[in-house]
Amino acid sequence: MQIRAICSDIDGTLLDGNREISPTTRKVFASLPQDFPVILASSRMPAAITHLQRDLKRENNPIISYNGGFVVDPSQTQASTLSSTCITADLCRRIVQMADGMDIHISLYSENNWYAPRMDKWTEKEETATKVRASLLDNHRVVDSWKKNGGGAHKVMCMGDAESIELLYRNLEQNFLASLHLYRSKDTYIEIAPASISKATGLSLILERYGIDMSEVMAFGDNFNDIALLESVGLGIAVGNARPEVKAVAADCTADSKADGVAQAIEKYLL
Structure with a gap:
């Protein structure tokens, strides 16, 4: 399986016990090529996501905010808003x-x-x-x-x-x-x-612009609003602290978010 992009939930998945991106996780993401899309997907508003993009040095990568209700791609020369559903x-x-x-x-x-x-x-x-x-x-x-x-x-x-x-x-x-x-x-x-939107619908819109198929994405999540996302990609991974319902649909499980589970999975499959 070829993985050409990563999509990750934030709270309970990417962040550590201090609600930050740990130094270990930052280092692992820095090992990926700069043209490798890293898409953060959250119920958060865009402004609550962009500072995490800066931590990962991925400021120009797409964002799925409000669980797919507002999708933006700042890397595009045309209008950056791909979808807005209110x-x-x-x-x-x-x-x-x-x-x-x-x-x-x-x-x-x-x-x-x-x-x-x-x-x-x-x-x-x-x-x-x-x-x-x-x-x-x-x-x-x-x-x-x-x-x-x-x-x-x-x-x-x-x-x-x-x-x-x-x-x-x-x-x-x-x-x-x-x-x-x-x-x-x-x-x-x-x-x-x-009801019409989800993180999966937002990701599909983004991937159209990159020429990447959903089957070529590794995605991470922990909660109910991540289930459709993990089901729709080629490699859906639940962190160790995920709800049982999320683990049940995941292709693999990794360590808890507080133990850098996302970083561990990236090292396992991509590095």
Whole structure:
């Protein structure tokens, strides 16, 4: 099998225990040819991914952000945005209204903009994890602006205590399952994206420009939103800390993310 590109999830997969790319992993990626595409795929916004690209010295490589909702390739001389799929303003308003009266934080994301309703523990936690600062603006004012000027959310993030999040999740599932993808990375989080996209759909768009087939890609992941990606490539690899459902579809498993599992797999198959 010829591997011509790598696609990797970030949180829980590429990052170490300090939520950084370890020196070992950086060194292994530096051993790959500079024209070998390294594609980072995440539920994060682009600005929360580009600093990791700099760590890997892959600034001009493509990015799959918002789980495939916003795909960019800065290496292209033409328009760098390959795909943009949003949750409509009307649907965003219904989500926000559904959480009204509940002690739930809702953040709204569009391209490189992150709108948080207030500075609270959830905003502070996300700023620390992603190294991006939020714009503080009431949810309804953001949606009003999108409704007036056009636009929508590439991602809606709901955060709160486990009981409240479970209640909201059940309500969202009952009302919007056909149009929205509801992903729970933790019992205190719901990440919401359009149902039509995934990391796999984003990767397919990128590879068309490079003349690379999905069968020629090595991909890494750890969580439910990585399953379609690992299933669709030639060599899907789960890190050791991956959920059992992810390991079940992977062609191989490597060490935990905190033990440089991605680097170990690259050394095994490519170096």
